[in-house]
Amino acid sequence: MLGKIASHYFAGKSRLLHEKSLYERLAFSFILKRREKMGLKTGKLIGLAALIAMTAPLALPQKASCEVFELNSLANLFEGVSFDHDMHIEAVSDNCSVCHHHSAGTPPTDATCIPCHLKSAETDSAACNACHVNEPFSSASLEASASNPLLHHKVKPGLKAAYHQNCLGCHQETGGPVGCQDCHALTEKGEKYYNTGQFAPKPGKSSSHH
Amino acid sequence: MKKLNRRNFIKGSLAGGLAAAATCNAKDAKAAGGDFGGYPDSMGVLVDLTKCVGCRTCEAACNKEQGLPEPDKPFDDFSVFDERREGGLPRRTTEKAYTVVNRYEVEGRAHPLFRKVQCNHCNEPACLTSCFVNAYTKTPEGAVIYNPKVCVGCRTCMIACPFYVPAYSYSSAINPVVKKCIMCYDTRLKFGRPPACVEACPQGVMTFGKRKDMIALAHEKINAKPGKYVGHVYGETEVGGTSWMYLSDVPFAEIGFDTHLGKEPIISHVKDFLAIVPMVLCIWPALFTGFHLLATRKQTNKENSTKA
Numbered sequence: 001m002l003g004k005i006a007s008h009y010f011a012g013k014s015r016l017l018h019e020k021s022l023y024e025r026l027a028f029s030f031i032l033k034r035r036e037k038m039g040l041k042t043g044k045l046i047g048l049a050a051l052i053a054m055t056a057p058l059a060l061p062q063k064a065s066c067e068v069f070e071l072n073s074l075a076n077l078f079e080g081v082s083f084d085h086d087m088h089i090e091a092v093s094d095n096c097s098v099c100h101h102h103s104a105g106t107p108p109t110d111a112t113c114i115p116c117h118l119k120s121a122e123t124d125s126a127a128c129n130a131c132h133v134n135e136p137f138s139s140a141s142l143e144a145s146a147s148n149p150l151l152h153h154k155v156k157p158g159l160k161a162a163y164h165q166n167c168l169g170c171h172q173e174t175g176g177p178v179g180c181q182d183c184h185a186l187t188e189k190g191e192k193y194y195n196t197g198q199f200a201p202k203p204g205k206s207s208s209h210h
Numbered sequence: 211m212k213k214l215n216r217r218n219f220i221k222g223s224l225a226g227g228l229a230a231a232a233t234c235n236a237k238d239a240k241a242a243g244g245d246f247g248g249y250p251d252s253m254g255v256l257v258d259l260t261k262c263v264g265c266r267t268c269e270a271a272c273n274k275e276q277g278l279p280e281p282d283k284p285f286d287d288f289s290v291f292d293e294r295r296e297g298g299l300p301r302r303t304t305e306k307a308y309t310v311v312n313r314y315e316v317e318g319r320a321h322p323l324f325r326k327v328q329c330n331h332c333n334e335p336a337c338l339t340s341c342f343v344n345a346y347t348k349t350p351e352g353a354v355i356y357n358p359k360v361c362v363g364c365r366t367c368m369i370a371c372p373f374y375v376p377a378y379s380y381s382s383a384i385n386p387v388v389k390k391c392i393m394c395y396d397t398r399l400k401f402g403r404p405p406a407c408v409e410a411c412p413q414g415v416m417t418f419g420k421r422k423d424m425i426a427l428a429h430e431k432i433n434a435k436p437g438k439y440v441g442h443v444y445g446e447t448e449v450g451g452t453s454w455m456y457l458s459d460v461p462f463a464e465i466g467f468d469t470h471l472g473k474e475p476i477i478s479h480v481k482d483f484l485a486i487v488p489m490v491l492c493i494w495p496a497l498f499t500g501f502h503l504l505a506t507r508k509q510t511n512k513e514n515s516t517k518a
């Protein structure tokens with residue numbers, strides 16, 4: 001299913017730019033091991049299981065700069081998405097809250113967050129998947145939110161929805177790419193799933209009764 | 211847990227009448243047709259129409275999950291939004307597609323509105339109450355499922371459904387059976403997992419959880435952003451309530467929703483009709499043969515005419 005393969009988001013010092021293919025379609029934990037093996041300094045490593053973690057914490061602008069992330073959480077039906085974090089920081093004029101709400105240490109911009117989070121400190125992790133889970137509707141997720149009476153954010157978008165609502169919403173307003181395949185090139189499996197490309201229905205084979 | 215089937219409905223609605231006496235034990239007669247209101251812990255889906263971008267991923271997901279035949283057009287082909295049926299109506303669900311997404315151009319709205327259609331899984335389903343042969347079941351989880359082995363293809367449910375959902379498969383000329391969304395009951399819902407379309411949607415258009423929580427969430431969303439949504443949760447009360455409910459920023463009547471269905475389950479309108487059901491059960495073998503012949507003959511005619 002979509003969203004099964006965990007993706008990753010490094011806010012560390014190392015550059016992924018030249019390691020892109022290495023990291024394609026690798027689960028997060030696997031990547032971690034591999035990095036250790038390769039003797040890379042892990043730095044501040046933030047696991048994030050999916051697509052678009054728009055901007056980095058303002059407090060760490062140097063750490064997050066010059067990075068292009070490979071967002072792979074949907075890398076089953078789709079190729080990974082190469083995400084230029086730097087470019088997006090610039091696009092939002094260093095206002096991390098545009099994407100990271102209140103978790104990156106900048107004051108929230110969304111009116112619904114302000115009453116509680118106007119002065120919230122930066123959270124341990126500003127990664128999308130620190131809050132937005134992969135399977136928001138699993139029995140475990142539903143149970144967890146139902147059994148926590150103190151939880152205010154009872155229903156928050158899952159990781160995939162959080163990415164798309166954030167990214168696509170902004171892209172629509174700012175003229176960024178909005179077509180599904182503008183960001184998500186289909187794999188062979190994906191073409192099969194959408195019955196397209198090499199798996200497109202042959203014309204004239206229609207068996208519908210209308 | 212005991213499943214609610216047509217029999218319970220009859221029991222409830224006829225309140226100890228002839229039918230109840232004839233077909234069941236009085237102690238089971240709990241589910242009163244008309245004010246049953248659904249299983250307390252049943253699951254539901256809240257569809258936020260403001261979020262849908264018309265990507266059709268839900269259609270692809272349903273096709274794969276339900277093992278449906280190859281579609282006529284690829285799922286990334288958006289020309290389907292221009293298709294029109296008789297009367298200029300957009301696409302409806304078919305035996306090959308348990309869910310379809312339609313596009314509505316709304317004046318003054320920045321983007322078109324997209325609306326996914328599938329079975330709404332009514333609390334008191336008209337398909338279920340209208341079925342002569344007891345093919346339908348409303349499960350405690352909320353899904354309205356059917357037994358294709360029992361269905362005789364009479365199409366009563368197709369006419370009874372206020373949302374025009376059930377379709378028929380003609381793949382077998384001898385036994386056309388009902389085909390519709392089952393809320394992924396067999397493969398997912400009964401194991402506590404969300405429907406395939408819900409999980410596949412990139413936009414999080416659909417929220418899955420207990421129906422009562424979905425109703426609370428819907429009102430919370432309406433209140434949190436005044437002016438964003440129209441102040442109504444479609445499906446909360448319509449025809450006695452449905453498991454799938456909708457939020458919209460455009461009046462429901464403008465985007466193809468029937469806003470004149472009222473709060474009464476369809477069963478209330480067909481109570482008199484249901485009183486004849488026990489009789490129908492008695493003459494069932496004869497009827498069965500009749501329906502079967504009718505269905506078969508119709509299909510044979512159809513085939514002959516297409517051959518000609």
Ligand code: SF4
Nearest residue numbers: 329330332335337371
């Ligand atoms: S929407 Fe139609 S098919 Fe679905 S449960 Fe209701 S009456 Fe039955």
Ligand code: SF4
Nearest residue numbers: 272391393394405407
């Ligand atoms: S709930 Fe399952 S059967 Fe119904 S439309 Fe969604 S994927 Fe298809």
Ligand code: SF4
Nearest residue numbers: 262263265266268411
């Ligand atoms: S998958 Fe979601 S966003 Fe895409 S068409 Fe279906 S409901 Fe709309």
